[in-house]
Amino acid sequence: MRVVMFGYQTWGHRTLQALLDSEHDVVLVVTHPRSEHAYEKIWSDSVADLADDHGVPVLIRNRPDDEELFTRLKEAEPDIIVANNWRTWIPPRIFNLPRHGTLNVHDSLLPKYAGFSPLIWALINGEPEVGVTAHLMNDELDAGDIVVQRAVPVGPTDTATDLFHKTVDLIAPVTVGALGRIAAGETDFTRQDRSQASFFHKRSAEDIRIDWNWPAEDLQRLVRAQSAPYPAAFTFHRGKRLEVLAAVVSEGRYGGTPGRVFYREGEGVVIVAGADARTGRNHGLAITRVRTEDGEEMPATDYFTTMGGYLTSRPPSR
Template sequence: MRVAMFGYQTWGHKTLEALIKSSHDVVLVVTHPPSDQPYESIWSDSVEELARDNGIPVYLAQRPDSALIERVRDAGPDIMVANNWRTWLPRELFDLPPHGTLNLHDSLLPKFTGFSPVIWAMISGANEVGLTAHRMDDELDTGDIVSQRSIPIGDQDTGTELVRATIDLIPEVLVESLDLIERGAASWTAQNLDDRTFFHKRSARDSIIDWRWSAAELDRFVRALSDPYPNAVTYYRGQRIRVIKAAVSRYRYGGTPGRVFIAEDDGMVIVAGADAHRGQDRGLVIQRVRLDDGTELPALDFFGRGGGYLTDRP
């Protein structure tokens, strides 16, 4: 089939790479101009460069307009494919090709609609992440599904590892979906939107540790916010620190959430949990921290003999 692709960053790059290797013909690539926003530099493989290197026409746009719609119409695609396109597409555009638009979303829809789905899945306690190929419609990530793949979340997995794993699913899910559509063999399944969960864009506020969470939840939180993502943040005696490595304690600790308590093995125990005063909860053992100047050091070196509290502000 003739394919017009809309995509950006590493997700779009992987999608275009898979299309180039497939039997389908990429007739147009639409991508966003390069951005200097820090969050968009994390997964910054260039869709534009890959398209130009392969002689594919490229159109740069921040959002669709009449000129873009006309460009797509002139390209004459049988289908459009979108992955990590950052702005809303109107029906006039996504319904333009005979087969409409296939969108790839890195979650198991209808769960984790919206933004940063892998990170939010880890933080929320989900037991798996994945990739969904669905037909684009008027709402965000609500269209009928043609293909899905899932990946279990392991006890030691990081957010970065799982993002990479879902990106690696793109060729299989994409090519399978396009081949089914081309053969007229696609089976479209409507989403049960009663099960939909919708997560917002992440900001600096969303990386601050809440010591009322359980140690198990905080352990996942720290692993979800692994490099190169903004790390989990807390404050100690007015100084901001980033928690780079942590684990759930072997023993139970009681007191006030956020108390810098005592050494356990190679880390410093922080009292955690809304019911920590009952003495029934595990603590979070912080093992490594990073300071604002980039210095990274063992938690025991930073905290010394302990004492004081970790807080959500200076």
């Protein structure tokens, strides 16, 4: 089939590479300009460079809504458009242009975790598995019929970086497998159960601020989700920003006020956590490694030389 590819960053790069390695003919690539957004500088393999290396024409767009682009798409005469990590709305006149429509490849197990940063949100929420879905695009975002979907389990110590590497390897088989079904004339695909759908926004600095009212189990997953190269989860100690690089759920149960620097346990320092910490029924978050405001990394036991005081979500007002 003749394929036009819309994509960006490493997800789009892997998709384009899979298409170039397949029996299909990539006739045009559309990608975004480079971005300075913190999350878009991560996993930023260039789709444009890969297309150029293989002699495929490239168009750079923030939004696919201009007449020149539409004309170029019609001239390319694609049988299908394949999209992965395209960051803005694709209008119906484009996604319905090819005879087979548009196949979108998304790094979640749709209908859950449509939208942005699905791996990070899924890890924070304690999902047992994550994956990649190829679905046909329709008028509703990430809502079309599923052609191929594959899942991988989330391990007890997996970080978002681990899950990225697990799922990015699924892109090629999911994409090529879906195109194979479509090229073979199959049309009996899986309708999404929209009662199970969820949609998530882009992550920002506010989303990595530690709230000590969260249960320790949730905070430990937040720390794992914000693993390098993602921005680390952070809190404030004595008015200065402190990044939490590694932590575990404490073995013991600790009562008191959320955020209290309380007790050395094993290789960590336990912080009281949970909105109902006063009951004494909660585990705490045992921080094991931190990064200070001036960029110094160290074991938490070296940083917290004395117990007492509080970690807070925001610096104290002056």
